[in-house]
Structures are given as C-alpha cells and as structure tokens.
Amino acid sequence: MPAHGETTIDDERVRVTTWSFEHAGDSTGAHVHEFDYVLVPVSGGTLTAVSTDDGSTRTITQQAGVPYTGTAGLAHTVTADGDGIVFVEVELKR
Numbered sequence: 266m267p268a269h270g271e272t273t274i275d276d277e278r279v280r281v282t283t284w285s286f287e288h289a290g291d292s293t294g295a296h297v298h299e300f301d302y303v304l305v306p307v308s309g310g311t312l313t314a315v316s317t318d319d320g321s322t323r324t325i326t327q328q329a330g331v332p333y334t335g336t337a338g339l340a341h342t343v344t345a346d347g348d349g350i351v352f353v354e355v356e357l358k359r
Contacts, residue, residue, distance in 0.1 A: 266291050268345070280356040283307075286345035297340040300356040305332045310350035314341045327352060 268291045274281040280300070284293070295317045306327035315322050317340040325343070327350070 268293050268343075278358055280358065282354045282356075284352055284354060286310075286312075286350040287348065289345055289347050292342055292344040295340070295342045298335060298337055298356075300358055301337050302335050302357060303332055303355045304335065305353045305355070306330065307351040307353060308349060311346040312343050312350065313346055314343050316341050 266288065269285045269287070270282045270293075271285075272280060272282045286292075297317075304327075306329050308327075309329045310327055312325040312327065313322055314325055324346075
C-alpha cells in the first residue's frame with residue numbers, strides 16, 4: 266500500500282510533509298528529492314530505501330526525535346519494515 270503524505274506547509278521557503286506508514290510494506294513509491302531536506306522521526310522504526318538509479322538498498326533506522334538530513338537529487342523508494350512509522354520531512358526550498 267502507499268504511505269500517506271500530508272503536506273501542512275508549502276510556501277516559498279519550505280515544504281513540510283508528515284509521512285505515515287501504517288503497515289510494514291507501505292511505500293512512498295519512486296521519487297526524486299527536489300530540495301535538500303531534514304527528516305524528523307516521530308516514531309522510531311526501520312525503513313528500506315531502494316535506489317532508483319542503481320537498485321542498491323540501504324536500511325534506515327530512525328530514532329524518535331533524532332533528525333537527519335538528505336540532499337536534493339536523491340532518487341529512491343522507501344518502504345516500511347514495520348507498522349506505525351511516522352516522520353516529518355522539511356524540504357528546504359532556498
């Protein structure tokens with residue numbers, strides 16, 4: 266099933282989206298990050314990211330409240346390895 270994304274701010278500076286993965290196997294689908302971003306996990310959990318460029322995989326282990334960054338141009342699909350994973354993505358437009 267697709268993960269659920271709800272955008273709450275989208276202005277000239279930032280876009281803020283809360284991503285919810287209700288069940289293991291829920292996925293964002295293939296996408297490319299247009300902007301640098303900060304992810305803030307609401308819940309802990311493990312996700313698997315598959316690069317759409319070369320098919321390589323990596324495991325992302327999130328800890329609730331511990332943010333991390335990503336860069337524009339990253340192309341991947343992210344799939345939840347467990348139930349109930351939630352994070353907030355803050356895209357930096359400038």
